[in-house]
Each structure stands twice: as C-alpha cells, then as structure tokens.
Amino acid sequence: MDLGLADRTYVVTGGSSGVGLATVRALLDEGARVATCGRDAERLRRIGAHERLFTDVCDVRDADAVRDFVTASADALGGRIDGLVNNAGQSRMKRLDETTPDDWRDELELKFAGVLNPLQAARGHLRASDAASVVNVNAVLAKQPEPRLITTSAARAGILNLSKSLATELAPDGIRVNSVCLGLIDTGQWTRRHATADSGLSYADWQAELAADRGVALGRLGRADEVAYAVVSLLSPRASYITGTGIDVCGGIGRGIL
Numbered sequence: 001m002d003l004g005l006a007d008r009t010y011v012v013t014g015g016s017s018g019v020g021l022a023t024v025r026a027l028l029d030e031g032a033r034v035a036t037c038g039r040d041a042e043r044l045r046r047i048g049a050h051e052r053l054f055t056d057v058c059d060v061r062d063a064d065a066v067r068d069f070v071t072a073s074a075d076a077l078g079g080r081i082d083g084l085v086n087n088a089g090q091s092r093m094k095r096l097d098e099t100t101p102d103d104w105r106d107e108l109e110l111k112f113a114g115v116l117n118p119l120q121a122a123r124g125h126l127r128a129s130d131a132a133s134v135v136n137v138n139a140v141l142a143k144q145p146e147p148r149l150i151t152t153s154a155a156r157a158g159i160l161n162l163s164k165s166l167a168t169e170l171a172p173d174g175i176r177v178n179s180v181c182l183g184l185i186d187t188g189q190w191t192r193r194h195a196t197a198d199s200g201l202s203y204a205d206w207q208a209e210l211a212a213d214r215g216v217a218l219g220r221l222g223r224a225d226e227v228a229y230a231v232v233s234l235l236s237p238r239a240s241y242i243t244g245t246g247i248d249v250c251g252g253i254g255r256g257i258l
C-alpha cells in the first residue's frame with residue numbers, strides 16, 4: 001500500500017537515537033522529506049547525510065530555538081510541514097521519596113514543552129497542509145503508572161489528556177492528533193540502564209528478566225522500528241479518519257485492559 005508520504009515534509013524531534021531515529025529512517029524510506037533535532041550535534045551528525053534530511057541542534061524546552069528550527073526546516077525542505085512527531089525526551093527513574101521539587105518541575109517542563117513548543121512553531125504550516133498529522137510519542141505509563149517512575153507517569157497521563165484536547169481543538173483546522181503509547185522499547189534508554197545496573201547479566205539476559213518482571217506478554221522488549229511503523233501509519237494521509245486516539249505499542253504489557 002502506498003502510504004502517501006512521498007514528497008511531504010515531516011518534523012521528528014529527538015531523531016538522533018532510538019524511536020526517533022527509526023522514524024526518521026522509515027519516513028525517508030517512504031520518500032518523505034524529514035527534519036530532526038537533538039541537543040548533541042555529534043549524535044545528529046552520526047545519522048548520516050541524505051538529500052531529503054535536515055538536522056539541527058535544538059532543545060525542545062527552548063521555545064525560541066524550536067521556532068528557529070521549525071522555520072529552518074520548512075525553508076530547507078520545500079516550504080511546507082505536513083506532520084510532526086513529538087518524540088524527544090527521556091524518563092526519570094525515581095520514587096516519591098527520591099523526587100525533589102526540581103525533578104517535578106523539570107519533568108513536567110520537558111514533557112509539556114516537548115509537545116507544545118513544536119506544535120506552536122509548526123501550526124501555521126500544519127494548517128496549510130491538506131493532510132496534517134501530529135503524533136505524540138507517549139508511554140503506557142500514562143494509563144498504568146509505576147511508582148518507580150512517579151514523575152514520568154504523572155506527566156505522561158497529562159500529555160495523553162492534552163493530546164485529546166488538541167485533537168478536538170485542531171480538528172477544524174484539519175490537523176489530526178494521536179499518540180503512540182510505548183511499553184519497553186530497546187533503545188539507548190535501556191542500554192544506558194543496563195550499563196549502570198551492574199547486574200552481572202548479559203544485555204540479552206537482562207532484557208529477558210526485565211520483560212518477565214514487567215509482564216510483557218510477548219516476552220521481549222520491542223524494537224524501535226516496530227514503533228516507527230505505528231508512527232508512520234498515523235502520519236499517513238490514509239489514516240484520515242483517525243484522531244484523538246492512540247496505539248499501544250507495548251507487546252501486551254500488564255494484565256489490565258489499557
């Protein structure tokens with residue numbers, strides 16, 4: 001099936017690693033033009049050059065920097081933006097007693113600015129597109145909180161709620177807004193945690209133990225390309241009647257009905 005993404009332009013935040021990088025690659029494979037950002041220039045450089053790819057250093061928490069990045073992206077890639085993937089970020093592994101007021105403020109700022117800054121910057125372009133789509137990369141934590149990730153769980157729930165409001169408010173402008181809610185996806189976040197866990201287990205054994213501990217029905221962590229498939233599907237003009245909802249990409253984690 002032709003997803004109808006060729007020659008359209010998409011902005012993916014946090015595309016130098018993991019889910020963002022897999023999404024950038026999937027969009028390029030579909031013939032789309034792609035802009036992405038991250039805070040580290042060297043990691044962006046390692047994506048490699050592509051004639052339909054624009055990269056720039058930008059922290060999504062900085063509204064002015066995001067506006068400059070989005071403007072430069074449109075200028076470099078055909079003067080249009082058809083879709084936005086709000087992916088940049090990371091989680092904060094802390095329980096209540098370990099969490100400072102600064103942790104709460106920083107986490108809420110990252111999660112909300114990570115959606116609102118790119119959206120405000122790209123809104124005019126999205127309104128002009130005939131198939132505008134926003135995908136917020138979220139987590140099943142939004143619906144199934146974990147005490148060991150207390151700030152991230154609460155912030156994720158807020159972002160899921162915000163996504164629904166945005167879908168309603170932006171529908172008259174023809175802008176669809178959806179979420180992908182991730183379980184455990186094998187990216188830099190988990191390789192970093194394995195390195196600091198000092199468990200004595202190989203990465204494969206550590207992952208298997210983690211999947212069992214968290215109740216992942218499929219018994220393994222997901223791959224970034226498995227998430228990218230869901231993101232690209234929601235970006236596609238073929239998904240024209242899907243808004244205000246989300247897809248769980250989580251290998252059947254947990255025992256409840258998500």
Ligand code: NDP
Nearest residue numbers: 014016017018019038039040059060088089139185187188
């Ligand atoms: P990675 O750490 O592999 O990649 C994160 C990307 O975001 C990098 O490109 C990073 O680049 C960029 N980034 C982080 N902070 C900022 C910032 N403030 N401004 C701009 N770019 C930033 O993570 P994942 O691919 O695993 O995660 C992608 C998203 O999915 C995140 O929002 C994460 O919280 C969410 N998620 C992931 C899960 C998982 O199991 N992997 C589970 C649930 C949700 P740089 O560091 O150079 O800025």
